Amino acid sequence: MAPVIGITAAPTTLIEDEGTLTTLTIRDxxxxxxxxxxxAFYAPFIVADGTVEEALSGSKDVFFDFAAANxxxxxxxxxxxxxYxxxxxxxxxxxFNDAVFTVRTVAA
Known part of the structure; x- marks a missing residue:
């Protein structure tokens, strides 16, 4: 299963009602x-071998860019x-090769 990479406005927990959850599936x-x-403050995360729904239910691990949230x-x-x-x-x-991506920001 491809890793699920996401960005959330809730940096320490992956809880749907604490912020807008935007997920991006990145392949190859x-x-x-x-x-x-x-x-807003966005926190990149990865769901290990699962979906965002499984992470929200607590059945799969989710890892953030912040050690204290992991x-x-x-x-x-x-x-x-x-x-990242x-x-x-x-x-x-x-x-540290399970998901590798580069973020480029452009002002609109």
Whole structure:
């Protein structure tokens, strides 16, 4: 199953009613374009081997760009510039190659 990458306005928990949940499924090198509202704080996340719905129900792990928001409080993202490299295992094998993407922002 391809990892599900998402962006949420609720950076410490993945709870539907705490913010607008925008999810983007990224496959291989496909470009994804999204228009996001300004004035909000967005938190990239990955759902490990599952769907956003499974993560919302608590049956799948979700890992954020913030270690404190993750199970076990571990870092699951390496960032360099605009590139994000995710680790999708609880505790992790630390390869940080489970989902890799680059974010480019453009002012509208």
């Amino acid at each position: 090198t496909e470009a994804v374009v999204a228009t996001l509202q300004g004035g 199970p076990l409080g571990l870092d699951h993202v390496q960032k360099q510039g605009n590139q 490299r995710f680790e999708d295992l609880r505790g992790g094998d630390l390869d």
